[in-house]
Amino acid sequence: MVKEHGILIDGKWIKSGSGETFESLNPANEKVIGKFQSCNNDDVNKAVNAAENVLDSWKDVPAPKRGEILLRAAQLLRKNKERLAKLMTREMGKVIAEARGDVQEAIDITEYMAGEGRRLFGHTTPSELRDKFCLGMRMPVGVFALITPWNFPIAIPSWKITPALICGNTMVFKPASDTPLCAIEFVKVLEKAGVPKGVINLVTGSGSKVGSALVKHKKIRGISFTGSREVGEFVTREAGLKKVGLELGGKNGIIIMDDADLKLATDGVIWGGYGTTGQRCTAASRIIVHEKIRSKFEKMLLNRTRKLRLGDGLKPKTDVGPLINNRAVEKTHEYTHIGLAEGAMMLCGGKPVKINGKGFFYEPTLFTNVAPDMRIAQEEIFGPYISMITVKNLDEAINVMNGITYGLSSAIYTNDIKNAFEAVERIEAGLTYVNSSTIGSEVHLPFGGIKGTGHAREAGWTGIEEFSDIKTVYFDYSGRLQKAQIDVVVGKKLKKHSE
Numbered sequence: 001m002v003k004e005h006g007i008l009i010d011g012k013w014i015k016s017g018s019g020e021t022f023e024s025l026n027p028a029n030e031k032v033i034g035k036f037q038s039c040n041n042d043d044v045n046k047a048v049n050a051a052e053n054v055l056d057s058w059k060d061v062p063a064p065k066r067g068e069i070l071l072r073a074a075q076l077l078r079k080n081k082e083r084l085a086k087l088m089t090r091e092m093g094k095v096i097a098e099a100r101g102d103v104q105e106a107i108d109i110t111e112y113m114a115g116e117g118r119r120l121f122g123h124t125t126p127s128e129l130r131d132k133f134c135l136g137m138r139m140p141v142g143v144f145a146l147i148t149p150w151n152f153p154i155a156i157p158s159w160k161i162t163p164a165l166i167c168g169n170t171m172v173f174k175p176a177s178d179t180p181l182c183a184i185e186f187v188k189v190l191e192k193a194g195v196p197k198g199v200i201n202l203v204t205g206s207g208s209k210v211g212s213a214l215v216k217h218k219k220i221r222g223i224s225f226t227g228s229r230e231v232g233e234f235v236t237r238e239a240g241l242k243k244v245g246l247e248l249g250g251k252n253g254i255i256i257m258d259d260a261d262l263k264l265a266t267d268g269v270i271w272g273g274y275g276t277t278g279q280r281c282t283a284a285s286r287i288i289v290h291e292k293i294r295s296k297f298e299k300m301l302l303n304r305t306r307k308l309r310l311g312d313g314l315k316p317k318t319d320v321g322p323l324i325n326n327r328a329v330e331k332t333h334e335y336t337h338i339g340l341a342e343g344a345m346m347l348c349g350g351k352p353v354k355i356n357g358k359g360f361f362y363e364p365t366l367f368t369n370v371a372p373d374m375r376i377a378q379e380e381i382f383g384p385y386i387s388m389i390t391v392k393n394l395d396e397a398i399n400v401m402n403g404i405t406y407g408l409s410s411a412i413y414t415n416d417i418k419n420a421f422e423a424v425e426r427i428e429a430g431l432t433y434v435n436s437s438t439i440g441s442e443v444h445l446p447f448g449g450i451k452g453t454g455h456a457r458e459a460g461w462t463g464i465e466e467f468s469d470i471k472t473v474y475f476d477y478s479g480r481l482q483k484a485q486i487d488v489v490v491g492k493k494l495k496k497h498s499e
């Protein structure tokens with residue numbers, strides 16, 4: 001019997017008025033994980049109204065008290081870490097060690113944001129006038145729509161929900177349709193920790209119906225969206241004057257200089273390119289290698305790539321799990337045809353795989369002789385896929401790195417500090433790693449991209465900025481009308497030059 005799951009509106013788990021459901025599959029064996037509600041406009045309206053109704057009372061709760069709820073949530077997540085990680089591997093496919101990391105990321109950010117309950121710093125600053133006091137203080141934005149992808153099914157929702165809560169917003173959360181169960185389980189933890197009813201509402205269903213209804217909804221004041229650039233552009237067009245944060249795709253590169261530690265670089269490229277089956281927004285899909293060490297590095301990388309074991313992420317020996325669904329297999333395979341047609345050389349991989357006749361697996365694929373303007377070097381593939389580009393020097397490497405429309409993550413392997421600083425200064429990306437891979441962010445630092453990756457900066461102190469507005473406050477205790485920019489003010493005992 002496949003269980004049917006509800007949606008959460010105003011503290012009640014209910015069925016959608018549509019009467020329709022959809023299924024979530026285990027990508028390793030195609031078994032059905034559960035049935036989920038295909039919401040309609042009426043459900044979206046109810047969810048938004050529920051969030052709006054409790055906005056005033058939630059923002060009235062002192063932020064440190066909101067923080068206590070988050071702290072309880074972090075403790076519950078810790079207690080349930082293994083259960084949630086296993087569920088995540090079943091629903092999304094990533095290998096179990098990475099699924100544990102995903103839940104750990106949620107624990108970390110929930111603790112961090114709990115602490116923010118006792119900070120939520122604003123600024124105080126001097127006034128240009130006497131007997132006047134100025135400050136900037138934080139306010140909640142209002143009702144948020146939180147729309148998330150499937151590749152970090154608990155971590156990404158936690159990066160949005162926990163800062164949104166601590167800042168005093170209420171919200172409607174719409175997770176990706178490939179991982180609704182992870183989202184439901186995460187929200188249940190928050191409910192259990194004491195988030196009051198109506199503060200978080202969860203609706204499920206297609207992006208084109210449910211996501212888009214939220215984006216256009218008049219009562220929604222803020223949208224935090226993580227997903228593809230195409231949908232990000234739609235959100236930008238349709239959101240009107242709402243506060244919008246966008247975390248979109250990437251085409252991230254790693255530069256390997258001739259002075260690099262090649263063993264360390266190989267470890268980083270394998271992790272960056274094939275970790276999470278290449279389905280990270282920060283995945284390293286372009287390896288920009290110095291011509292002097294190209295042949296040696298290529299051999300080392302090929303050797304390691306061939307040894308990677310595909311399989312169910314729950315099996316301890318699996319290195320690379322399945323892709324999320326059959327569409328992703330087809331898309332990845334299409335790029336193999338594109339790369340070959342463009343004249344690149346495939347060193348290994350390039351085939352869809354079934355294990356015991358099932359699953360959405362794809363062989364880890366390595367292309368070399370890739371030109372920087374080929375489509376496999378420009379477009380986000382989101383599969384276990386690496387394209388090697390050879391360059392003559394650092395200047396050319398940085399130009400190749402920057403010659404894309406995205407700007408999320410980047411890395412350089414070098415033992416020359418001059419190379420490292422030049423790369424850090426010139427690379428156009430939201431993240432640059434020196435002697436480490438493109439993946440592996442920490443929750444107390446800002447995360448996000450530039451150019452076609454969008455403009456959001458989630459996590460860390462900037463996570464608070466995403467989910468709050470600033471009110472500027474002036475207290476004038478002079479007892480007279482003082483005019484900024486017009487009155488001339490000097491110290492009480494000082495004289496102006498003209499006097």
Ligand code: NAD
Pocket residue numbers: 147148149150151152174175176177205206207208210211212213215226227228229231232234247248249250280281282380382408448449453
């Ligand atoms: P997607 O854009 O297809 O879907 C993301 C979410 O948007 C889903 O919940 C989906 O249902 C919803 N959606 C779809 N159409 C919509 C519409 N018209 N209006 C509103 N919502 C809509 O992306 P995906 O396939 O789930 O995720 C993969 C993409 O996410 C990749 O491009 C990846 O790089 C990106 N991503 C970016 C980051 C980052 O932080 N920059 C992190 C993870 C993933």
